[in-house]
Amino acid sequence: MPNIAVFIEQRDGALKKVAWQMISEARRITEAAGGEVWGVFLGPDAAAATAEAGKYGAHKVMAATADAFASYDSELWGTALAEFCKSQQPDLLMVGSTAMGKDLGPKTAAKLGCACISDAVAVKYEDGWEVRRPVFAGKCFADLTPRTDLTIVGIRPNAFVQAENPGAAAAEEFAPGIDGVTSKAVVKRIEAASGGKVELTEAEIVVSGGRGIKGPENYEMIEKLADAMGAAAGASRAIVDAGWVDYSHQVGQTGKTVGPNLYVACGISGAIQHLAGMSSSKCIVAINKDANAPIFKVADYGIVADLFEVVPTLTDEVGKLGG
Amino acid sequence: MKIAVCVKQVPDSETRINLPAPAAELDRTGFTRVLNPYDAFAVEEAVKIKEAGADVEVTAITIGPETVKETLKKDCLAVGCDQALIITDPGLDNADEATIATVLVAALKRDEYDLILFGLKAIDDDSGQVGILVAEKLGLPHVSNITHLELGEGNLTAHREIEGGKEIVEATLPALLTCQKGLNEPRLPSLPNIMKAGMKPMESATCADLGIECPANLVEIKLYSPPPTRGECKLLDAEDPAAAARELARLLNEEAKVI
Numbered sequence: 001m002p003n004i005a006v007f008i009e010q011r012d013g014a015l016k017k018v019a020w021q022m023i024s025e026a027r028r029i030t031e032a033a034g035g036e037v038w039g040v041f042l043g044p045d046a047a048a049a050t051a052e053a054g055k056y057g058a059h060k061v062m063a064a065t066a067d068a069f070a071s072y073d074s075e076l077w078g079t080a081l082a083e084f085c086k087s088q089q090p091d092l093l094m095v096g097s098t099a100m101g102k103d104l105g106p107k108t109a110a111k112l113g114c115a116c117i118s119d120a121v122a123v124k125y126e127d128g129w130e131v132r133r134p135v136f137a138g139k140c141f142a143d144l145t146p147r148t149d150l151t152i153v154g155i156r157p158n159a160f161v162q163a164e165n166p167g168a169a170a171a172e173e174f175a176p177g178i179d180g181v182t183s184k185a186v187v188k189r190i191e192a193a194s195g196g197k198v199e200l201t202e203a204e205i206v207v208s209g210g211r212g213i214k215g216p217e218n219y220e221m222i223e224k225l226a227d228a229m230g231a232a233a234g235a236s237r238a239i240v241d242a243g244w245v246d247y248s249h250q251v252g253q254t255g256k257t258v259g260p261n262l263y264v265a266c267g268i269s270g271a272i273q274h275l276a277g278m279s280s281s282k283c284i285v286a287i288n289k290d291a292n293a294p295i296f297k298v299a300d301y302g303i304v305a306d307l308f309e310v311v312p313t314l315t316d317e318v319g320k321l322g323g
Numbered sequence: 324m325k326i327a328v329c330v331k332q333v334p335d336s337e338t339r340i341n342l343p344a345p346a347a348e349l350d351r352t353g354f355t356r357v358l359n360p361y362d363a364f365a366v367e368e369a370v371k372i373k374e375a376g377a378d379v380e381v382t383a384i385t386i387g388p389e390t391v392k393e394t395l396k397k398d399c400l401a402v403g404c405d406q407a408l409i410i411t412d413p414g415l416d417n418a419d420e421a422t423i424a425t426v427l428v429a430a431l432k433r434d435e436y437d438l439i440l441f442g443l444k445a446i447d448d449d450s451g452q453v454g455i456l457v458a459e460k461l462g463l464p465h466v467s468n469i470t471h472l473e474l475g476e477g478n479l480t481a482h483r484e485i486e487g488g489k490e491i492v493e494a495t496l497p498a499l500l501t502c503q504k505g506l507n508e509p510r511l512p513s514l515p516n517i518m519k520a521g522m523k524p525m526e527s528a529t530c531a532d533l534g535i536e537c538p539a540n541l542v543e544i545k546l547y548s549p550p551p552t553r554g555e556c557k558l559l560d561a562e563d564p565a566a567a568a569r570e571l572a573r574l575l576n577e578e579a580k581v582i
Binding site (some may be wrong): 011025042072074075078098099100102103105106107109110111113114117118119124130133134135136137138139140141142143144145146147148151184185186188189190191192193199200201202205220229247248250253254255257261262271272273276279280282283284285286296298299301302303304305306309310311313314316318321 | 334336338339340342350360361420421424445446447448449450451452455456457458459461463464465466467468480483484485486487488490491492493494498504505524539540541542543544545546547548549550553554556557558561564565567568569571572573574575576579581582
């Protein structure tokens with residue numbers, strides 16, 4: 001009977017929805033295998049996290065609410081999460097593959113000496129854990145079996161389907177064991193980036209532009225379609241390297257990996273390095289003048305045309321749907 | 324100042340994986356092997372620090388078979404690293420992240436370094452753990468995913484990319500950093516420098532040479548499987564592109580139900 005803990009990430013009090021996806025999946029696993037789902041939360045106030053986690057089937061949420069958890073600190077947060085694992089002994093700890101989770105997961109695993117698996121897309125329990133993750137840039141999958149009693153697993157956002165499982169999670173506190181622990185690398189401040197309103201890695205819809213947009217002045221067209229769809233705006237490596245958009249928009253190898261419900265590739269040929277970052281998207285749309293572009297091999301819907309003749313109309317149409 | 328850059332040789336990103344059906348092993352013959360692209364940012368940063376300061380020594384460290392020597396020579400020594408350490412041990416053939424970290428820790432403890440640089444992640448395993456594991460095992464401060472670095476006297480300020488912005492992070496040296504695109508533009512080696520790189524010291528060591536036994540993996544790979552095949556692409560009639568756009572919006576809304 002495996003007990004699964006799920007890390008509920010907050011930044012400035014805002015909760016990351018990958019937590020609800022993980023709790024939903026953990027609940028599906030424990031419905032079949034027995035055991036409980038526990039949220040684990042670090043932050044000044046656990047009330048919202050506890051209420052929300054209950055909606056998706058968490059049995060309880062264990063929180064450490066010290067002021068030290070107002071903002072991320074690898075050493076303090078890693079210490080707290082390791083203390084949680086030592087005292088509560090979950091069989092699996094899921095951590096979202098976000099900027100924070102990718103840092104916190106291995107940090108905690110190193111403190112505990114336990115197995116850590118990054119960026120997983122599926123977790124199974126049958127006489128032990130089996131974790132699936134893409135390797136070689138999504139060109140194949142690896143099924144992994146951990147050998148330690150506790151395993152920390154990073155979960156790719158949008159890999160699991162969020163599903164309500166109404167109930168109330170019990171609120172509990174745990175001792176984070178950070179007295180006398182000092183920060184090693186200190187976050188002095190956070191600077192917000194200009195541009196995209198929706199963040200790429202967690203976005204449910206991504207609209208990306210490539211060389212087909214012809215110049216930096218036309219990226220606005222991609223952003224307008226993204227806005228109309230409530231999507232994040234992405235880019236191919238080609239236009240990032242050309243200096244047309246900031247590299248924080250880059251999707252693919254040496255950029256971000258995304259797995260949204262909908263990926264719209266505008267004027268992107270679909271080089272293998274780009275496919276690496278988006279081929280796990282559930283529905284892919286390709287708009288490209290070149291009928292032989294490799295992007296059409298992975299696309300579900302395609303329009304072979306000049307994107308300048310398609311994207312503005314598509315933006316208007318989507319706007320009408322939203323209205 | 325002593326800088327270590329921990330690097331990995333990986334299959335080129337154009338590599339095709341020949342895997343018609345699930346299998347316990349991958350057919351790795353014919354792979355073209357190159358320096359992991361993220362590691363190039365780490366190498367470049369170390370060389371930039373060396374060029375800007377006096378008395379800086381840069382050591383490239385890797386784990387892999389003898390064949391990694393060419394990559395080390397061309398992409399590390401020829402662009403400015405001073406020396407290289409290759410840890411080659413048959414016991415490390417299928418090493419997981421924890422095993423690699425333990426071995427690197429042994430190497431990094433043997434010589435003391437002020438700054439240790441890693442790439443953000445390797446493009447084959449794509450896991451991004453090893454640098455962070457090493458930092459914790461060495462008890463060092465680390466900043467992962469950095470896009471900017473300023474070194475001070477015994478300290479550093481780094482920019483760490485996060486969702487929708489960046490953290491400005493300070494740490495004291497010695498410290499460990501994992502490097503992301505945006506940090507710098509890696510230079511290419513010149514032919515004369517590749518020739519000269521052959522003269523630079525390149526040490527080979529086994530786990531036993533580092534005073535440790537090959538560690539046991541914490542995670543085993545059970546099976547590799549090909550990615551799920553996608554359905555045929557539904558191509559819309561694009562004679563009238565605007566009409567195709569309207570039809571696409573309808574399909575995404577009514578058929579795929581994604582908007």
